[in-house]
Amino acid sequence: MINDKQIIFSGIQPSGDSVTLGNYLGAIKHWTKLQDEYNCIFSVVDMHAITVRQEAAALRKNTLSLLAQYIACGIESEKNILFIQSHVSAHAELAWILNCYTQMGELNRMTQFKDKSKKHPENINAGLFTYPVLMAADILLYQTDLVPVGVDQKQHLELARDIAHRFNSIYGDVFTIPEAYIPEKGAGAKIMSLQNPTAKMSKSDPNPNACISLLDKPEDIVRKIKRAVTDSEAEVCYREGKDGVNNLLTIYSSVTGISIDDAVKEFSGSGYGDFKLRVGEAVAEHLIPIQKKYDDLMKNKDYLESIYKNGAEVASSVARRTINKVKKKVGFIVG
Ligand code: TYM
Numbered sequence: 199m200i201n202d203k204q205i206i207f208s209g210i211q212p213s214g215d216s217v218t219l220g221n222y223l224g225a226i227k228h229w230t231k232l233q234d235e236y237n238c239i240f241s242v243v244d245m246h247a248i249t250v251r252q253e254a255a256a257l258r259k260n261t262l263s264l265l266a267q268y269i270a271c272g273i274e275s276e277k278n279i280l281f282i283q284s285h286v287s288a289h290a291e292l293a294w295i296l297n298c299y300t301q302m303g304e305l306n307r308m309t310q311f312k313d314k315s316k317k318h319p320e321n322i323n324a325g326l327f328t329y330p331v332l333m334a335a336d337i338l339l340y341q342t343d344l345v346p347v348g349v350d351q352k353q354h355l356e357l358a359r360d361i362a363h364r365f366n367s368i369y370g371d372v373f374t375i376p377e378a379y380i381p382e383k384g385a386g387a388k389i390m391s392l393q394n395p396t397a398k399m400s401k402s403d404p405n406p407n408a409c410i411s412l413l414d415k416p417e418d419i420v421r422k423i424k425r426a427v428t429d430s431e432a433e434v435c436y437r438e439g440k441d442g443v444n445n446l447l448t449i450y451s452s453v454t455g456i457s458i459d460d461a462v463k464e465f466s467g468s469g470y471g472d473f474k475l476r477v478g479e480a481v482a483e484h485l486i487p488i489q490k491k492y493d494d495l496m497k498n499k500d501y502l503e504s505i506y507k508n509g510a511e512v513a514s515s516v517a518r519r520t521i522n523k524v525k526k527k528v529g530f531i532v533g
Pocket of ligand 1: 207210211220221222224246333346348349351386388389390399400
């Protein structure tokens with residue numbers, strides 16, 4: 199790469215029409231703070247999305263929309279490499295090679311595979327099973343130092359490290375060993391469902407009130423947070439066992455920048471009704487300028503196209519170096 203800053207890689211699946219507040223607070227918002235200090239590469243990982251059946255037109259639309267959401271959230275196209283995963287064929291090439299250096303037993307232990315298999319019993323495809331290997335390829339192709347993700351991706355990242363160690367132990371130092379960069383508890387590492395605060399907020403949740411989308415209308419955001427499940431104590435504090443209130447305090451602190459301790463002081467004596475209303479309003483206010491920027495970007499498809507085309511070119515040239523080295527190491531004739 200052009201300078202000696204450390205390398206960051208991360209990505210989000212374009213598997214819905216908008217990212218969730220969990221994706222935003224657990225990942226994208228942290229990415230924006232890293233873009234000056236690191237060489238950042240952010241991908242819209244469309245190849246991961248097809249491990250669950252997608253409608254083709256919707257996937258195309260959601261992929262472009264996700265790129266616009268990255269930029270609307272403050273990821274600057276001039277500072278970072280932004281690209282669509284399927285545009286850089288080295289991801290699929292490296293994933294195949296790494297599949298041959300990954301054990302079935304390792305993949306069998308992945309909790310996300312178990313969860314998704316339960317959710318989609320009619321389509322437990324091989325891609326869903328080997329998905330963490332594609333994720334390892336994404337990361338290792340760019341000699342990534344740090345991977346900023348929510349806590350749910352920790353196990354996948356550990357597998358990527360194990361695969362890299364294994365490959366390096368056979369062939370010498372081919373891959374940089376990546377480190378996870380996970381926000382602290384209370385700083386968005388795991389935003390919980392509004393309806394079941396012991397489960398993570400997820401775009402695939404069948405209950406529309408469980409999840410806030412980045413592009414939800416302000417009134418819908420306020421309404422969903424007003425209905426959030428809390429507890430019967432009526433005391434706003436951050437404490438073990440108060441999952442619903444802890445989650446709302448985390449969300450409030452993340453969008454306002456006020457620490458959780460200060461937020462607790464601010465709401466001391468408030469009832470849950472007032473607390474939820476203020477959290478809802480704070481989230482809506484935070485998202486309004488992002489939504490406005492998103493709407494403007496989606497009117498300018500040529501601009502978005504120029505970003506992803508340029509991003510794919512730069513990403514391909516970086517990835518090419520690693521994939522060629524790997525091919526030589528395993529014994530392929532490199533043309
Ligand atoms: P995905 O698309 O499920 O989620 C994208 C990012 O959002 C984080 N996240 C959350 N953080 C906090 N609270 C939540 N409720 C929440 N839900 C999601 C995720 O941890 C993630 O950081 N396999 C990845 C995508 C991927 C990837 C990569 C990430 C593919 N290749 C390489 C990093 C590096 C995934 O499915 O994320």
